[in-house]
Amino acid sequence: MTAPITVAIVEDKEPIRQSLTILINGAAGFSCSATFADAESALLDLPLQCVDVVLMDIDLPGMNGIDCVRQLKGLCPQTQFMMCTVYDEDEMVFEALKAGANAYILKRSPPHKLLEAITELHQGGSPMSSTIARKIAGSFYVQPPGSNELDVLTARERDILNRLSKGLSHKEVAGELVISPTTVRKHIFNIYEKLQVHSRVEAVNKYLGRK
Template sequence: MPTIKLVIVEDLEEVTEGLSEFIRRDNELQLLSTFRTAEAALLELPLLKPDIVIMDINLPGMTGIECIRQIKKTGLAMQFMMFTVYENNDQVFEALKAGASGYLLKKTAPLQIIEAVKELYNGGSPMSATIARKLVSIFQEHPTGANNEAAVLTPREKEVLELLAKGMLYKEIADQLHISFHTVRQHIGKIYEKLHVQNKTEAINKVYGNRV
């Protein structure tokens, strides 16, 4: 597996130091830099080109969510994982709409954070359990809310996308649908191609945007 290049955007020094220490212990990860403000990150991220940015929401000045929006406009191929104390619906969904592909609470254990980074790099969308439950509850309350964007998808592709939106990992989807991991990846590739998106979050927003 290639080295995963990371950047941390977090204004609390003790949080940054603790997370940095665990990243440096893992030989599959490389910490390129850390920033305390979104403005500083916005200037340097296009030059650093990390694979993943671990981003706080409540930063001095520009928020982490707005920083993601600005970076997404550039078309740079980096993924964002929110790392925050916020777990209310508005913050969660604004972050996902902005383009975040993962959402972890700061109370998450360090080793789980490292595993989440690797999962995100490999195509997953890691979320803390409470956040995943919020998404599940929305789908349970509105099981038929997909918009017309889903019309281009096959029934199986729709099924895979809905399970993805509920926070399930590729392996869990494979087990539930009794198909192989490879087949799940093929379905997801087709979903992205048909919807003209690059990741899970964009696909969910395009199909279920009226709900998330």
């Protein structure tokens, strides 16, 4: 019989940690061999184990998950690291990948997608949630010389970027434009993709320098 894929979980929220443990242990071909509520515990124990995959949250008490991966990568060279988080901001994604994460999955992914991602990672792939993969692909786009980058933005996106440049919060922008904060965040995501930036500061700088 093929040995099961051994998985360790680093997640501070107990209900999520338990749900992931039940999911993994209940699926054929998988085994959850260890769970940790913080990065510090994982740093102490994981180098002593030979797990195949680590599911790592980012927002942990004490040391965050990205710094934990950065340290564990050298201590556990055969282990594959998958970020499993609610964060889809560009800064988080690229910092995690630079730290040594091999995959990036959002917690809202369906259970079967998570299991598929673990299998793909174990087999040598680098699974990403679709929104994350799009961010990665978009980061390679190079704006043609001489073109105005702001031309790719819609009028609403320009309105939002203009307000961000004045220091307004997402909630304040939503109030002025009479739209929901969620809609504002979606527009900002599109702005980041179109301008090929990873933060509000970069987007505003491009806007102020190009308008």
